[in-house]
Amino acid sequence: SQTIHQWPATLVQPVGSPLSLECTVEGTSNPNLYWYRQAAGRGLQLLFYSVGIGQISSEVPQNLSASRPQDRQFILSSKKLLLSDSGFYLCAWSGGANVGDTQYFGPGTRLTVL
């Protein structure tokens, strides 16, 4: 069966510090991968998605970047965090064979920027 992992589970970082959140998927190959952010009082927003190694699409302009160094690894990064980067970050994967395949979500990382 497929599983998706995210770490760390929680993170408190000062403004201006770097960020690296990791997401890995097991039990499937060549998944589509996604990063979402859920800010306080707001809905989930798609930040990045990837259909393959090294292929990243960004949905919104922002202070963050994403990379996919391996087939089942998706990393969310920032060189200098802003207060507005605080939120709950969710990684998701889908089979990718068909448009509209169900997305499966990881447990999330709660990031607080102070």
Added chain:
Amino acid sequence: KQEVTQIPAALSVPEGENLVLNCSFTDSAIYNLQWFRQDPGKGLTSLLLIQSSQREQTSGRLNASLDKSSGRSTLYIAASQPGDSATYLCAGLSGANNLFFGTGTRLTVIP
């Protein structure tokens, strides 16, 4: 750009009651409509997925409907239980990969 709205934002019901959660979307050109459940501080669990060609899907006590022409979807929960307490999110898939989420309905089922 797709916008998804969920009403009500919060709902409290006594155990055993049937209830309906509402979701509306502005762009009817969606591939599918999904309902998710989110427990506090946790990730999302997919509940039901309705393809654009379908009108409803059922899973146990849950039934979701989709009316693309009116831009609406509903999630019906029968015989609610305290374990159903969570935030319920709907999301429309516009484009191959872009899920647009509503802000959710926080459901509390009172024993």
